[in-house]
Amino acid sequence: MASTTAGRRSGRLRRGSLTPEAIVAESLRLLDTEGADGFSLPKLGRALGADPTAVYRHFSSKDDLMLAIADRLIEEAMTGLAAQPCWIDTVADCARRLRTTYRAHPAAAALSASRTTRRPAEMRIVNVLIGAVLEAGFSGAEAARMYRALGDFMLAWAGGEAAFLALDPKQQEADEAAWTRAYLAVDRAEYPHTWQIRDDLAGVTDDDIFETILALVMAGFRVRAPRPCGCQKHAGQVPPGTTP
Amino acid sequence: MASTTAGRRSGRLRRGSLTPEAIVAESLRLLDTEGADGFSLPKLGRALGADPTAVYRHFSSKDDLMLAIADRLIEEAMTGLAAQPCWIDTVADCARRLRTTYRAHPAAAALSASRTTRRPAEMRIVNVLIGAVLEAGFSGAEAARMYRALGDFMLAWAGGEAAFLALDPKQQEADEAAWTRAYLAVDRAEYPHTWQIRDDLAGVTDDDIFETILALVMAGFRVRAPRPCGCQKHAGQVPPGTTP
DNA sequence: GACCCATAGTCAACGCCTCTGACAAAGCCT
């Protein structure tokens, strides 16, 4: 951070002041603090201490800027990524990294989750994931399907969580309240199953939910994998090799 | 449909013309045909043959209207929903229904995916899903976690797909092209695993991907279920009962 | 050092958006 965090116009800005990197960084800062609604190109220009339209000299449109932000997020999520000794850990690691970054920048993530920019950061994670799928013993079209399923799953989940976290706090509050109050007072006759676990619904955390679905996906992945992973860590959780 | 599909202003509109139902229906029609960018309250008012600001008499804000649209989508997805004989089929059925509806109304779905309105339609599906989880032998806090994981998974996936389908056709085109061209010409030394299955990546369809991830989730669900499902349909796919 | 010129930053403006407040017609209730 630092550099051009300053604000308040005084004179004209010096020539090299607005670099694409600085603009993306300030965009992220604005999105994190103000949310998606508070993010406009005029505001961004003013936050940079420049003219409301200055950003258009570096990005041809708001969408163009969003793509740069999307790539920046993927880079942030995947710095230091490498294949783990066990392919199960590799896949789980990718999913957790993406989720952590998206949760840290919800507004930016919500706006850019479904925008895939074929840039180096993305290519790297794709390669790592495909590597894990191949190690699991899949090949050819089946490996391609499996990779797409896993990759899209991570993106969809992290994007969904980010979209929720990007809502106004009051709307999030209302949603949480539904679990703690509305469902607690649910009608027994009409919704008997919900009634049965009404006390347990409120205590579920985001992390619980994520780790549960991730465990399901990974368990399914292992069950279907032609080649078992040799880890002692994962040994015995599921009986090896039944379905091809 | 029908009723006020007419357009072209002439005189003043009669009094009961603009019902909430008609407004939601026309919103959906507009979103389906024009996309999210072409959906504004002025346009909606004109499409209804009324004043550009007329909708504000029935919905206090655009967001308020979006909530109504979200609920309408859930209703559409879940009409006729009922528990299947086998709880595996129940869960899979929910997921497929939601996905089908969201794909049919991508723009509307993308805007409203993360907005959960605690209305009857939603309560019904929640109850059905929890019923399936209980049937699988889960109980208490574990059942709550499992339900949230499955439910949020469906919503995240369907929402993610809708968000992609809601993009401009040219952006979707660009994304598809990445799989068919960019990844086909990937550098062997830098991304060896991707290179290995480069020919297979383009042939993967949306349905392939969805059915693959759904199969993974369901396989994981079955493996972890305390009580096996008695179906002959699902028999033998996974050896029953190893991990509690 | 004087000149040139591409370009980064500025400014004014267009059209569209969300949303508000004042107003008028329409239907209900007595």
Added chain:
DNA sequence: AGGCTTTGTCAGAGGCGTTGACTATGGGTC
């Protein structure tokens, strides 16, 4: 018929994305 609430209409405030004309700036050239 008179009054009251509701519903549709209208004018407008303030913001956004984007464009085209302008103007200062700083690097390259002689």
